[in-house]
Amino acid sequence: MTPEEIVIWLQERTALGILSPEPLNAIAQVIEKQVIPPNHCLVTEGTPPEGLYILLEGQLESDSNNKTNPALTIGFLPGSIIHLQELMLDELAQRTITTVTECHLWVVPAAKFRELATQYPEIAQAVSRQMAQELAQLTSALTYEQERSVALRPYLVTKATRGIVGTSRYAVRLRQEIREATDDRKSVLIFGEPGLGKDIIAALIHFGSKQRREPIIKVNCGILQTSGADLFGRAGGKPGLLEWLGEGSLVLNNIQETPPELLPALANLLTTGKYTPVSRSGEPTPEPRVSKARILIVSEKTQPTIERCIGHIIKVPPLRVRKTDIKAQVEYYISLYTRARGIARPKVSSEALRRLQSYDFPGNLKELQDLVERAIVQAGEAKELTEEIFWSVDTKKKQFRVNLLNAYPGLRKFLRSSWWPDRINYGFTLTAFAFIVGVLFVGPQTRDRNFALNLFWAWWWPFSLLAFPFLGRVWCSVCPFMIYGEVTQKLSQKFFPRKLKRWPRHQAEKWGGWFLFGLFTLIFLWEELWNLENTAYLSGCLLLLITAGAMIFSAIFERRFWCRYLCPIGGMNGLFAKLSMTELRAQQGICSASCTTYQCYKGGPQKGEGMETNGCPLYSHPAQLEDNRDCVLCMTCLKACPHRSVEFNLRPPGMELWTTHIPRSYEVALLFLLLGGVFLHHLPEMQSRLGLHLDLTQFLPHLGLSLLALILPVAIPFLAYGIMQLLYVSYKQLKSTQQNPKPRSFVELAYGYLPLVLGGNLAHYLHLGLTEGGRILPVSFATFGMNGEQLPILLAHPAVITFLQGTTLIISLLLTVVLTQKIARQPMRSLFWQHLAAIGLAASMWAMIVSS
Numbered sequence: 001m002t003p004e005e006i007v008i009w010l011q012e013r014t015a016l017g018i019l020s021p022e023p024l025n026a027i028a029q030v031i032e033k034q035v036i037p038p039n040h041c042l043v044t045e046g047t048p049p050e051g052l053y054i055l056l057e058g059q060l061e062s063d064s065n066n067k068t069n070p071a072l073t074i075g076f077l078p079g080s081i082i083h084l085q086e087l088m089l090d091e092l093a094q095r096t097i098t099t100v101t102e103c104h105l106w107v108v109p110a111a112k113f114r115e116l117a118t119q120y121p122e123i124a125q126a127v128s129r130q131m132a133q134e135l136a137q138l139t140s141a142l143t144y145e146q147e148r149s150v151a152l153r154p155y156l157v158t159k160a161t162r163g164i165v166g167t168s169r170y171a172v173r174l175r176q177e178i179r180e181a182t183d184d185r186k187s188v189l190i191f192g193e194p195g196l197g198k199d200i201i202a203a204l205i206h207f208g209s210k211q212r213r214e215p216i217i218k219v220n221c222g223i224l225q226t227s228g229a230d231l232f233g234r235a236g237g238k239p240g241l242l243e244w245l246g247e248g249s250l251v252l253n254n255i256q257e258t259p260p261e262l263l264p265a266l267a268n269l270l271t272t273g274k275y276t277p278v279s280r281s282g283e284p285t286p287e288p289r290v291s292k293a294r295i296l297i298v299s300e301k302t303q304p305t306i307e308r309c310i311g312h313i314i315k316v317p318p319l320r321v322r323k324t325d326i327k328a329q330v331e332y333y334i335s336l337y338t339r340a341r342g343i344a345r346p347k348v349s350s351e352a353l354r355r356l357q358s359y360d361f362p363g364n365l366k367e368l369q370d371l372v373e374r375a376i377v378q379a380g381e382a383k384e385l386t387e388e389i390f391w392s393v394d395t396k397k398k399q400f401r402v403n404l405l406n407a408y409p410g411l412r413k414f415l416r417s418s419w420w421p422d423r424i425n426y427g428f429t430l431t432a433f434a435f436i437v438g439v440l441f442v443g444p445q446t447r448d449r450n451f452a453l454n455l456f457w458a459w460w461w462p463f464s465l466l467a468f469p470f471l472g473r474v475w476c477s478v479c480p481f482m483i484y485g486e487v488t489q490k491l492s493q494k495f496f497p498r499k500l501k502r503w504p505r506h507q508a509e510k511w512g513g514w515f516l517f518g519l520f521t522l523i524f525l526w527e528e529l530w531n532l533e534n535t536a537y538l539s540g541c542l543l544l545l546i547t548a549g550a551m552i553f554s555a556i557f558e559r560r561f562w563c564r565y566l567c568p569i570g571g572m573n574g575l576f577a578k579l580s581m582t583e584l585r586a587q588q589g590i591c592s593a594s595c596t597t598y599q600c601y602k603g604g605p606q607k608g609e610g611m612e613t614n615g616c617p618l619y620s621h622p623a624q625l626e627d628n629r630d631c632v633l634c635m636t637c638l639k640a641c642p643h644r645s646v647e648f649n650l651r652p653p654g655m656e657l658w659t660t661h662i663p664r665s666y667e668v669a670l671l672f673l674l675l676g677g678v679f680l681h682h683l684p685e686m687q688s689r690l691g692l693h694l695d696l697t698q699f700l701p702h703l704g705l706s707l708l709a710l711i712l713p714v715a716i717p718f719l720a721y722g723i724m725q726l727l728y729v730s731y732k733q734l735k736s737t738q739q740n741p742k743p744r745s746f747v748e749l750a751y752g753y754l755p756l757v758l759g760g761n762l763a764h765y766l767h768l769g770l771t772e773g774g775r776i777l778p779v780s781f782a783t784f785g786m787n788g789e790q791l792p793i794l795l796a797h798p799a800v801i802t803f804l805q806g807t808t809l810i811i812s813l814l815l816t817v818v819l820t821q822k823i824a825r826q827p828m829r830s831l832f833w834q835h836l837a838a839i840g841l842a843a844s845m846w847a848m849i850v851s852s
Contacts, residue, residue, distance in 0.1 A: 046453035058103030153605035166325025186311025195364035339491030433480035440540030462769035472580035512565030513666025610642030720837035759812020
């Protein structure tokens with residue numbers, strides 16, 4: 001390159017272009033060209049400069065130990081001049097400079113440049129003029145930055161204190177969404193429940209982006225001016241936050257509190273990136289301005305007007321669905337707290353962790369952090385945080401409940417043993433049932449001479465009805481019907497290997513209840529029309545028919561399809577089990593946080609203290625149970641669970657009916673069928689009370705009156721509900737519905753009659769149990785043709801039986817009133833007609849059972 005070309009290049013490409021051609025030509029005459037390889041140290045900080053460097057090609061990078069002046073750490077591009085200021089002021093090098101790539105440099109030795117500066121004073125004057133201009137620019141920039149800092153300081157957000165803690169799929173997805181949001185400049189909506197650290201997520205997005213050196217501010221939308229002047233500024237007046245912010249990030253907190261008048265302007269800002277400063281009335285509307293700021297919105301709810309304009313939407317999951325992350329969160333908060341105070345770090349016991357995982361944390365991460373810090377303070381110098389320290393962790397689902405498995409370890413041991421129920425079922429019930437059915441067919445045919453018939457009607461019915469309020473559907477765990485169904489299933493799989501069909505759940509849920517209702521209706525009619533309770537072989541046929549249904553469906557479908565959906569006895573047991581004072585449940589937090597195999601539901605091999613099982617026979621997950629209908633207390637889940645999540649709780653009787661219960665129409669139909677069964681069992685008394693004189697030895701009159709007995713009791717609740725509806729309509733027309741609120745649906749309120757239905761059936765079977773039940777010994781001898789008249793018998797006095805029957809009806813009536821009030825949650829006066837219907841039904845049963 002000739003000297004003339006060098007002069008032209010210096011004029012066009014460097015800061016020396018302000019000099020006249022004469023000094024530039026002198027500089028061009030003494031220039032030396034050098035080629036420096038990459039990663040080579042060109043200049044060392046604090047050393048005298050060796051010359052004036054002009055970068056032709058390549059890239060240089062500088063670094064400095066002076067941390068108070070970050071401007072010293074820069075990169076150099078072609079055309080950059082190095083050491084001009086140091087040579088003119090006779091200073092040492094202010095920075096270390098290295099080559100990033102191979103660099104081509106022009107070098108003017110220091111001594112020659114100083115000679116030229118002495119020879120041409122213009123060089124010193126030009127450098128001084130340039131330095132003065134740079135100083136003025138720096139002063140202006142500093143003033144602006146000071147004003148900007150003052151304007152933004154009240155809203156500044158510090159660097160994020162933490163990232164996303166945890167390894168759950170929710171935590172992984174949240175981290176991925178944050179990474180995606182940092183890759184561009186689109187607006188972001190971050191919404192979720194309180195206490196989730198949504199502002200921290202906004203900070204993570206900002207400080208993870210390329211604009212991390214720009215400021216980030218947070219503004220509460222509830223305090224924004226309706227005009228938007230604090231955000232957009234005023235035309236010809238004070239700048240707004242958006243102008244001061246530049247390319248930084250604006251966090252709008254609680255967007256749902258934004259003044260409605262401001263929403264269109266915010267929506268326009270999000271859509272177009274432009275805003276209009278606020279002008280005074282009468283002044284022309286100023287031109288829109290472009291905002292380079294990134295908008296991050298933090299909210300507890302979505303805002304439809306704003307949501308449509310958002311580039312990224314991040315929904316922060318609540319802690320209750322991230323139970324897997326609780327352990328990591330607890331460890332993080334413990335580490336954070338102990339490190340800040342320089343104290344020993346305690347461990348968390350597994351029981352305490354399970355208790356934390358069983359809690360839903362309505363305050364989310366903030367509540368968990370407070371709870372952990374309080375626990376550390378309470379623990380003092382203890383090396384372990386135990387369950388008792390987290391005393392405030394409790395849930396509404398745990399209220400009024402006592403886990404009997406914790407209170408009585410022996411009970412847990414028994415229920416997890418092979419005795420319950422397998423040894424009982426296959427060591428006793430399997431054989432005993434076959435023997436009883438055989439006796440029903442070949443033995444004497446009346447109840448006073450056949451112990452199997454006596455056992456079924458005078459023992460099984462009273463004791464099973466008495467068991468419902470205490471142990472729910474426990475009979476189904478030792479039920480012989482499904483024992484033979486399981487045997488059939490195993491044998492059919494052995495001799496005809498195949499894959500059993502999966503359950504048609506949709507059809508079963510829709511029609512199964514009505515099937516068992518129809519089957520129970522036929523059983524009731526068969527019992528009454530053919531004197532089933534006093535005819536042994538017919539009772540045997542009934543047992544065999546139910547057993548055959550269990551065996552057939554067990555050979556077709558997997559597990560206990562018949563037991564869950566189609567068995568009439570199971571349907572009755574499931575209905576009355578809702579009144580039980582015990583329940584089997586699991587801690588949802590532990591299940592969602594610790595369990596990955598679902599062995600209690602699916603079955604599987606031994607794992608930890610969890611035993612090998614085939615899974616729940618009714619395909620019910622204990623953590624998802626809302627009532628006792630679909631749990632037979634077989635304790636398979638208790639045996640399979642390796643995390644001690646399963647609980648067997650003592651609770652207020654029937655609590656689910658006014659908390660988590662889901663009403664079903666076919667259950668209500670079965671309820672009223674069982675109520676009609678009480679009347680059906682007392683058909684002669686009912687006929688007498690109605691003043692009818694039908695010949696019940698004739699089939700058709702007997703059938704007609706039997707159907708009337710099943711249907712008539714249902715008419716009373718329907719009539720009461722109809723009156724309630726009419727009263728509500730009348731009060732509504734008078735505009736006084738507050739005094740008479742709208743009745744709940746009939747299907748919901750009908751469950752209030754459940755205690756009365758159970759009490760009526762129990763009152764009926766108490767007579768058999770307290771009279772004929774005590775004759776079991778002589779009846780057993782008579783069954784095998786022996787004389788047992790001298791054997792002891794145990795009979796209750798008729799007055800005692802009457803007292804117990806009456807007491808049962810009175811208590812069940814009171815419980816019906818209380819349960820109806822709990823279900824309806826309405827004033828008693830608005831439920832007067834339903835209570836009156838219950839009193840009428842109780843009085844009718846009293847007349848037939850107690851007074852007859």
